[in-house]
Amino acid sequence: MISVKRLLIGRPLKSEQLGEQKLNKTKALAILSSDALSSVAYGPEQILLVLITVGAAAFWYSIPIAIGVLVLLTALILSYRQIIYAYPQGGGAYVVSKENLGKYPGLIAGGSLLVDYILTVAVSVSAGTDAITSAFPSLHPYNVPIAILFVLLITTLNLRGVTESASFLAYPVYLFVLAIFIMLGVGLFRIVAGDVPAELHTPLGTPVAGISLFLLLRAFASGSSALTGVEAISNAIPNFKAPAPNNAAKTLAAMGILLAVLFSGIVLLAYYYGVTPNEQVTVVSEIAEQVFGRNFMYFFIQGTTALILILAANTGYSAFPLLAVNLAKDKFIPRMFTVRGDRLGYSNGILSLGVLSILLIIAFEGRTEHLIPLYAVGVFIPFTLSQTGMMVKWIREKPAGWAGKLAVNTTGALISFVVTIMFFLTKFPQVWPVLVFLPLIILLFYRIRKHYEAVADQLRLSTCEEEPLAIEGNVIILPVAGITHVVENSLRYAQSLSASQIIAVHVPFEREEEHIFEEKWKKFHPEIRLVSLYSPYRSIIHPLIKFIDTVQRKASESHYQVTVIVPQFIPKKGWHNILHNQSSLLIRTHLLYRRNVIITTVPYHLKK
Structure with missing residues (x-):
C-alpha cells in the first residue's frame, strides 16, 4: 500500500521544503485561471441562446451586452x-x-464558494468528457466512468504537489490560449479583408421587435457566467512565491486581460460570421469551422478546448483546500483540513473535493448542463458580498484614495447584485436549490463551531474546578474467552499493576460450557477470581457491560478506579483480521462511552 502511494504521489517532503512548492506567475496563471479562461468556450454562447428567442436579427445586441460583461x-x-x-x-x-x-x-460566501468549487470540478470534467464523446460517439455510454477517471487523474496530480500539477497542466492552458488567439487573428483578418459577407449579420442598431430590457438583462446575466473563477486567485495567495501579494495581483491582471480579449473576440467573430447557437455544435466550433474549415487547425482548437474544459476543474483543486483552511481555522469545518499532507499540500481538502465531485457526477449521470446556472449563482453571491464588504471597509477606514476604491466596489456590487437577481428571476427552476443548501450549510457550520467551543470549554484547565478524587486502587476486569497465550499475556500485565484487584470475566452461551471453563480456570489460575456471566441470548456485550457498570458503581464508593483490560491478538498480515470476529473491537467500542472506566488493550503479536 505504501509503495503504491509513493508511486502515485511521490516521496514525502520536509516542512522546510514548503517554499519550493510555491508557484511563480507563469504557472499560477495557468493553474488558477483555467476555470475563468475556459468559460469563454460557453459564455458568449449563453448570450446568443437568450437572444435567439427573439430572432437572429437581435444578435447585434451581443456586442453591447459583451461590453457590459467587460465592465463587470x-x-x-x-x-x-x-x-x-x-x-x-x-x-x-x-x-x-x-x-x-x-x-x-x-459563512454564506464561504459556503457558496465551497459548493461552487465542487460544481466547478463536476461541471468542467463532464463538459470536457462530452466534448470527447461527441468526437467519438461510441464512447458516449461510458461518459460517467470517463469523467470519474479524469477526476481521479486530476486529484492524483494535485496530491503530488502544487508545482508538479502546475507544471503538467500549464501546457494545455497555454495551448488553448494560443489556439483561440490564432482563430481570432485569422478571423478578424478575414473580416477586415472583406472575405466575410456582410449579409451574414444584421447591422448594429437594427430595430428588433420583441426586445425588452428584461430580456437584455437576462442575456447579460447568462453571459456573466464567463466570469466564474475570477475570485480563485484571491483565495490562493498563500500558494504564490514571495512577494505573494504582488505576484498574485500581477497574475490577476494578466488573467483579466486574457479573459477580456478572448471573450470579446469570440463575441465579435460570432456576430460577424452570423453564428447561430446549435444544440449539436458549440459556438466556438462553428466559428473555427467557418474560419479554417475542417482542417488541422479546427481539430487543434476543438482538442485544446476539450482539454481546458477538463482542466478547468483544477481551479477548484487550487482554491477549495485554501478556503477550507480558513474555515477550519475559524472552527466552522473539521480541523483536519488545516493539516498538510506528505507533499505539503492540503491533501484532506483535495481528497474531499475529489470524492464529492465524483458523487455529484454519479448522481447526475455526467449530465450537469442544468447545474451551470446554479454554478454561476454560487459565484455571484460571494461576488456581491465581497464587493459590499470592501465598500464597508473603505467607508469605515477611509484610507488614502478611498473614494476611488469605493466607486469601484460599489459598481461591482451593484452589477453583481443585478446578475444574482436575474438568475433567480429567469432561472429559478435551476437555481432554487441554493435557497435550501445554503441554510443547511450554515447550520452545519454553526453546529461544528458549537461543538469545538464545547470541547474547548471542557478541556480548558480552570482553577474553579473541583479537585479530582484520589484513586486508592484499581479494580481490573479481564474478559477471557479461553486459556491462551493472549490471556496469559494480559494477566501478567494486570498482575504487574500495584494495588489492584483482578476479576476475570467469562461469558458462556451454554451451561455445560460454563462448568467446563470454571474447572479449567481453577486448575490454571486459582489465585484469580473468575466470574461467569451465562448469556442465554448469546450476547457477549450486554452481560459484560452490565457487570462492568455494577462494579464501577461499587468501586467509586471506595475511591477505586475500574480498568478493563482487553486481550487482543494481532495477526501477522492485516487482511487476516477479517477472518476473526473482532470481539475486542466491539468491547472497546461500547466501553468508550462509559464514564470513569479506563480501557487498556494488551496486544499479543502472532508470528505466522
Whole structure:
C-alpha cells in the first residue's frame, strides 16, 4: 500500500521544503485561471441562446451586452486586486465578508464558494468528457466512468504537489490560449479583408421587435457566467512565491486581460460570421469551422478546448483546500483540513473535493448542463458580498484614495447584485436549490463551531474546578474467552499493576460450557477470581457491560478506579483480521462511552 502511494504521489517532503512548492506567475496563471479562461468556450454562447428567442436579427445586441460583461469584469479585477493587498493571507470573499459584514454573511460566501468549487470540478470534467464523446460517439455510454477517471487523474496530480500539477497542466492552458488567439487573428483578418459577407449579420442598431430590457438583462446575466473563477486567485495567495501579494495581483491582471480579449473576440467573430447557437455544435466550433474549415487547425482548437474544459476543474483543486483552511481555522469545518499532507499540500481538502465531485457526477449521470446556472449563482453571491464588504471597509477606514476604491466596489456590487437577481428571476427552476443548501450549510457550520467551543470549554484547565478524587486502587476486569497465550499475556500485565484487584470475566452461551471453563480456570489460575456471566441470548456485550457498570458503581464508593483490560491478538498480515470476529473491537467500542472506566488493550503479536 505504501509503495503504491509513493508511486502515485511521490516521496514525502520536509516542512522546510514548503517554499519550493510555491508557484511563480507563469504557472499560477495557468493553474488558477483555467476555470475563468475556459468559460469563454460557453459564455458568449449563453448570450446568443437568450437572444435567439427573439430572432437572429437581435444578435447585434451581443456586442453591447459583451461590453457590459467587460465592465463587470474590470470592476471585479480591480476589486479583487484590492482584496489581495488588504487580505494577503487569502480567503477571498469569505474573509472579506466575515470581517466587514459579520459572521453569517461570511459563512454564506464561504459556503457558496465551497459548493461552487465542487460544481466547478463536476461541471468542467463532464463538459470536457462530452466534448470527447461527441468526437467519438461510441464512447458516449461510458461518459460517467470517463469523467470519474479524469477526476481521479486530476486529484492524483494535485496530491503530488502544487508545482508538479502546475507544471503538467500549464501546457494545455497555454495551448488553448494560443489556439483561440490564432482563430481570432485569422478571423478578424478575414473580416477586415472583406472575405466575410456582410449579409451574414444584421447591422448594429437594427430595430428588433420583441426586445425588452428584461430580456437584455437576462442575456447579460447568462453571459456573466464567463466570469466564474475570477475570485480563485484571491483565495490562493498563500500558494504564490514571495512577494505573494504582488505576484498574485500581477497574475490577476494578466488573467483579466486574457479573459477580456478572448471573450470579446469570440463575441465579435460570432456576430460577424452570423453564428447561430446549435444544440449539436458549440459556438466556438462553428466559428473555427467557418474560419479554417475542417482542417488541422479546427481539430487543434476543438482538442485544446476539450482539454481546458477538463482542466478547468483544477481551479477548484487550487482554491477549495485554501478556503477550507480558513474555515477550519475559524472552527466552522473539521480541523483536519488545516493539516498538510506528505507533499505539503492540503491533501484532506483535495481528497474531499475529489470524492464529492465524483458523487455529484454519479448522481447526475455526467449530465450537469442544468447545474451551470446554479454554478454561476454560487459565484455571484460571494461576488456581491465581497464587493459590499470592501465598500464597508473603505467607508469605515477611509484610507488614502478611498473614494476611488469605493466607486469601484460599489459598481461591482451593484452589477453583481443585478446578475444574482436575474438568475433567480429567469432561472429559478435551476437555481432554487441554493435557497435550501445554503441554510443547511450554515447550520452545519454553526453546529461544528458549537461543538469545538464545547470541547474547548471542557478541556480548558480552570482553577474553579473541583479537585479530582484520589484513586486508592484499581479494580481490573479481564474478559477471557479461553486459556491462551493472549490471556496469559494480559494477566501478567494486570498482575504487574500495584494495588489492584483482578476479576476475570467469562461469558458462556451454554451451561455445560460454563462448568467446563470454571474447572479449567481453577486448575490454571486459582489465585484469580473468575466470574461467569451465562448469556442465554448469546450476547457477549450486554452481560459484560452490565457487570462492568455494577462494579464501577461499587468501586467509586471506595475511591477505586475500574480498568478493563482487553486481550487482543494481532495477526501477522492485516487482511487476516477479517477472518476473526473482532470481539475486542466491539468491547472497546461500547466501553468508550462509559464514564470513569479506563480501557487498556494488551496486544499479543502472532508470528505466522
